[in-house]
Amino acid sequence: MTNAHRTFAPSESDLGAFIAERLLEVENFLDVAVTQASRLPNESSHHLLNAGGKRARPVLVLLAAQFGDPTRPEVVKAAAAVELTHLATLYHDDVMDDAPVRRGATAAHLVWTNSVAILTGDVLFARASVLSSELGPRAVLLQSETFERLVLGQLAEFSGPEDGTDPVEHYLTVLADKTGSLIAAAVEFGLLTSGAPEDLVPIMREYGEKVGVAFQLADDIIDLTSTGDASGKTPGTDLREGVVTLPVLYVREAAEAGDSAAAEVVELLDSDLSSDEALEAARSALAAHPVTERVRAEALRWADEAIAALDTLPAGEVKDGLVDFARQSVSRVG
Structure with missing residues (x-):
């Protein structure tokens, strides 16, 4: 550089x-x-x-x-x-x-x-x-x-x-x-x-694309695990509205593969979630299933790849700031 x-x-x-x-x-x-x-x-x-x-x-x-x-x-x-x-x-x-x-x-x-x-x-x-x-x-x-x-x-x-x-x-x-x-x-x-310099554009674009995916995967988990006060949105909103997220995709895959616990979660997800009680039952069951930890690991992987894209940038506070941003994008989920 x-x-x-x-x-x-x-x-x-x-x-x-x-x-x-x-x-x-x-x-x-x-x-x-x-x-x-x-x-x-x-x-x-x-x-x-x-x-x-x-x-x-x-x-x-x-x-x-x-x-x-x-x-x-x-x-x-x-x-x-x-x-x-x-x-x-x-x-x-x-x-x-x-x-x-x-x-x-x-x-x-x-x-x-x-x-x-x-x-x-x-x-x-x-x-x-x-x-x-x-x-x-x-x-x-x-x-x-x-x-x-x-x-x-x-x-x-x-x-x-x-x-x-x-x-x-x-x-x-x-x-x-x-x-x-x-x-x-x-x-x-x-x-x-x-x-x-123009040659920074592809480096930073790759970083931005991967940070974005990591950020959204973290939001998928936050929808399941956070309180409304912490996230600024009602927990379980995505589930109630039928919005597909990675935890939902993973738990359906697990159910199809014969995971009985996952099948129970899917049954809750496919029920009528219009009541707060039904929504909470589905949310808590999905949050407790191991697929949620799998999504957390996937979010961390995307953040790590974003950081790796910065390898050729010069060391310093700006690079550190970009690294911190990537880490903070997923630190919200532990």
Whole structure:
């Protein structure tokens, strides 16, 4: 790795403070970006933004930008565009999953209606596209290709695997499109807008894709094992809505292979889960089955592969930050 790949941060010891300061700029930028003149779109657009969130994707934009000039104003704009895209998907996902809670707040479709929630997501996608257009043709292409993968991933999840397709492989492809694509776009936006060396793009994209899958596999476990207060969503939501997750796929495989305990779990999963008691019985049974530990191990494996993709990057606080991000994406599940 050449000297061209050194970070541009004021100094490595100041990196954490630098990122925190830039995140405040991103937060202010987001507030302005979603503001609308009319009351309804203004309130609905601010709904999830004001509910908080980890801002994981903006952090990745800012971290990746350390390989170029992270002080460029375009970096903040890119971080905001990525977060707006993510927020838009949450509005749409909650309608499709009929989720009651998001980030500890009542889901937008329950505050208003499905139509308002969907249109709000559309508005946020549009705002993200406007911001990307201000970053140049390559940013527009990156935003468009990412948007396409997000939608195709959602459609693939909805349609399920085609005949003869391995359900697990199909599911991992869905995760790569629905989650990995935007995280990979985040790091690429950081490189692009900071003027970082071009040869970093494939390295960081591989990292982002794999971190995204690890992150979502961890969410699969969190849906089964966490409390609503900790996760910001109602535990078992995926089960109640029939959303296929890796623990469900694994337990069905085990049942088909003759695992009697897995067969009992499948029977619970296939029952009427409309009551809280039935949902809790299915959730706790699946969480207690060894397949959940198997998914945890799979999430860790994807995180390890993401970290391995960074092997050729120079040692330092930026690389350490990327490694920590990958580890934290799965540390949420122990």
